[in-house]
Amino acid sequence: MYNPEIEAMDREEIAGLQLERLKETVKRCEEKVPFYRKRLRDAGLSWKDINTLDDVEKLPFTTKEDLRDNYPFGMFAVPIRDIIRIHESSGATGQPTVVGYTVKDIDVWSELMARSIVAGMGEKSDIIQVAYGYGLFTGGLGFHYGVERLGASAIPISCGNTKRQIRVMVDLGTTILCCTPSYALFIAETAAEMGVDFKQLKLKSGIFGAEPWSDQMRDKVERVLNLSAFDVYGLSEVMGPGVSIECEQKNGLHIFEDAFLAETINPETGDRLPTGEQGELVFTTLNKEGLPLIRYRTKDITALDDTPCGCGRTHVRMRKVRGRTDDMLIIRGVNVFPSQIDAVLMEIEGVPPHYQLIVEREAGLDILEVQIELSDEMFSDRIRGLEEWQEVIRDEIQSYLGIGVKVILVEPRSIARSEGKALRVIDNREV
Numbered sequence: 364m365y366n367p368e369i370e371a372m373d374r375e376e377i378a379g380l381q382l383e384r385l386k387e388t389v390k391r392c393e394e395k396v397p398f399y400r401k402r403l404r405d406a407g408l409s410w411k412d413i414n415t416l417d418d419v420e421k422l423p424f425t426t427k428e429d430l431r432d433n434y435p436f437g438m439f440a441v442p443i444r445d446i447i448r449i450h451e452s453s454g455a456t457g458q459p460t461v462v463g464y465t466v467k468d469i470d471v472w473s474e475l476m477a478r479s480i481v482a483g484m485g486e487k488s489d490i491i492q493v494a495y496g497y498g499l500f501t502g503g504l505g506f507h508y509g510v511e512r513l514g515a516s517a518i519p520i521s522c523g524n525t526k527r528q529i530r531v532m533v534d535l536g537t538t539i540l541c542c543t544p545s546y547a548l549f550i551a552e553t554a555a556e557m558g559v560d561f562k563q564l565k566l567k568s569g570i571f572g573a574e575p576w577s578d579q580m581r582d583k584v585e586r587v588l589n590l591s592a593f594d595v596y597g598l599s600e601v602m603g604p605g606v607s608i609e610c611e612q613k614n615g616l617h618i619f620e621d622a623f624l625a626e627t628i629n630p631e632t633g634d635r636l637p638t639g640e641q642g643e644l645v646f647t648t649l650n651k652e653g654l655p656l657i658r659y660r661t662k663d664i665t666a667l668d669d670t671p672c673g674c675g676r677t678h679v680r681m682r683k684v685r686g687r688t689d690d691m692l693i694i695r696g697v698n699v700f701p702s703q704i705d706a707v708l709m710e711i712e713g714v715p716p717h718y719q720l721i722v723e724r725e726a727g728l729d730i731l732e733v734q735i736e737l738s739d740e741m742f743s744d745r746i747r748g749l750e751e752w753q754e755v756i757r758d759e760i761q762s763y764l765g766i767g768v769k770v771i772l773v774e775p776r777s778i779a780r781s782e783g784k785a786l787r788v789i790d791n792r793e794v
């Protein structure tokens with residue numbers, strides 16, 4: 364369901380479509396959502412002031428706090444009888460946020476998910492194992508509806524029960540695996556323990572997302588699972604998975620611009636950044652009925668790229684998300700994203716993929732400890748070489764980040780595995 368008409372429109376045509384839909388969205392928000400009516404009135408604005416795409420810059424931002432303040436349904440633009448599905452954002456901290464979808468919203472989402480799966484090598488004849496969690500999390504059902512819309516076969520296995528995942532993969536001949544990248548590695552590890560060889564399986568691609576992962580981790584995932592791995596991005600507030608996806612060029616994720624208007628801003632000042640500069644990603648939804656959002660601040664850090672792509676799609680790309688403004692660690696004044704450490708670790712030969720970052724404050728000084736879990740072989744065979752290896756890792760991280768870190772090697776299986784989003788950072792500093 365690659366939609367060449369929409370996905371390969373020329374840039375001017377896309378801008379025209381976006382402007383028309385932007386006006387409709389702002390009008391809808393103004394007329395149907397008291398929160399937005401007031402916000403726009405306070406800013407002295409109305410949908411009638413939107414005459415060019417750049418006028419979006421005049422509009423106020425929406426934040427997660429706004430959704431929380433209007434919990435549960437205060438930001439919906441339709442009465443609850445028109446909502447056919449409710450999801451909740453997975454936010455680990457504070458009050459959850461609730462999102463609602465109309466019949467048309469589910470239709471659009473299914474279509475975008477089908478288009479995402481096609482970008483990730485999917486076609487009607489595929490058997491697609493959906494190992495994202497089903498339930499309030501948008502991953503499972505989002506993919507499920509996309510697979511059905513495409514007309515492929517969905518295996519709605521959800522996350523967890525890892526041995527069964529592998530048995531299903533072997534017996535049913537899964538061709539595409541969908542889950543978080545950290546869960547994909549856990550599946551690979553379990554398969555190895557069971558003596559299953561991925562070279563004997565029919566897997567051709569994996570559509571992995573919901574958490575940051577580096578290109579180096581992609582190499583690892585592709586190698587151990589013997590498939591082609593695609594990054595998929597999304598967030599519940601804006602829709603769920605399927606906001607953007609990589610194509611075969613794997614050089615950024617195409618944003619579905621017929622449904623979302625993307626900007627990047629300086630997270631401190633809120634000023635819009637020129638295309639290509641890294642900043643916080645902001646989305647305005649263009650065809651959502653239930654929960655339309657104006658300039659929603661995602662807190663995700665990336666840069667946009669509107670240069671032509673070899674795949675023929677013309678929709679703007681975003682670079683792989685590097686982290687979130689709220690999980691950036693400031694260690695002795697230096698900004699550190701967990702994804703930078705991921706990238707360094709994955710480059711070093713033989714580093715197992717399970718690690719955790721622990722931040723402590725000792726005598727007023729921030730200490731960043733990188734705990735790396737040893738594999739069984741390393742634990743038993745290489746005990747003598749380990750000290751040197753530990754130093755190599757420490758030096759690599761230090762020279763990349765420019766700050767001192769502690770590297771600790773821990774026993775096999777001592778770091779908790781995740782079936783969904785991995786918990787990489789434990790910050791024990793008091794705020």
Ligand code: DLL
Nearest residue numbers: 453502572573574575595596597598599603604684
């Ligand atoms: O994680 C939706 C999703 C499900 C995306 C399945 C992809 C696959 P939330 O639980 O609301 O929604 O979390 C959204 O997760 O703001 C990012 O910080 C992070 N995130 C999602 N996809 C990626 C990705 C789903 N590909 C939050 N790379 C977002 C990096 C990602 N971070």
